[in-house]
Amino acid sequence: MRPFSTIPTDVKQNIRYILTDIDDTLTDEGRLRAEAYVALEQLRERGYIVIPITGRPAGWCDQIARMWPVDGVVGENGAFYFRYDDTSKKMIRRYATAHNLRAENKIKLAELGKLVLEQVPGCAISADQAYREADIAIDFCEDVPALPTNDVHKIKDLCTEAGATAKISSIHVNAWFGEYNKLGMSTCIFKEEFGVELEAIRDQVIYAGDSPNDAPMFGYFPNSVGVANVLEFEDTIEHKPTWITEKRGGAGFAQIARELLNCK
Incomplete structure (x- = not known):
């Protein structure tokens, strides 16, 4: 750089x-x-x-x-x-993606969110989740105390194991179904x-x-x-x-x- x-x-x-x-x-x-x-x-x-x-x-x-x-x-x-x-x-x-597919994926993402919250104490569903149409955001440091790096990667791994695409930003792990x-x-x-x-x-x-x-x-x-x-x-x-x-x-x-x- x-x-x-x-x-x-x-x-x-x-x-x-x-x-x-x-x-x-x-x-x-x-x-x-x-x-x-x-x-x-x-x-x-x-x-x-x-x-x-x-x-x-x-x-x-x-x-x-x-x-x-x-x-x-x-x-x-x-x-x-x-x-x-x-x-x-x-x-x-x-x-x-089409509206009906986004609706189906929302149900799957809600289930995924529940799994992540159970498996990784201290994380949370992002405060902006209510305004999302196609993905789920797991907060690991925006409105919660910062999680260790290993926990952040565990969140990502849980999402990918469920068949979702997952990316780590500076504040969230974002996950969605689709290419x-x-x-x-x-x-x-x-x-x-x-x-x-x-x-x-x-x-x-x-x-x-x-x-x-x-x-x-x-x-x-x-x-x-x-x-x-x-x-x-x-x-x-x-x-x-x-x-x-x-x-x-x-x-x-x-x-x-x-x-x-x-x-x-």
């Missing part, structure tokens, strides 16, 4: 798209601070396409798509994308909403993240960036980001924005 401050000018000038995780990438200790929000706004005002890629729930993503200075949002780790059309005043909602992921739905929104193939323009993309569930995105995009707190996972993350910021969380994201805006 190289310091983001050393990224070549010609690479920065080629960037057109900003994809970013939310928790602990845009936020600090659960709060979206002014510095990060202003960075999003400034990037969009200068013509960048800005899309959060998050594990957060559909209810939150509806609000993000409507009210944040962004061009859409991929939520629940790739279960859908939402994009608000300012002209027609309509929300575009695109799901990876979709963040990268697949990112490819979808680029093709369907912006008319471009993601593979063809991936060197024009910055993906910013902070944790193991960002690893596939780090590995796919040549100009991936980890905010400084990604170092907490340096020994366990499968694909490391190419670049790393000097500061953590939202301040690190703001550094990315400054570097890009100052060379445009």
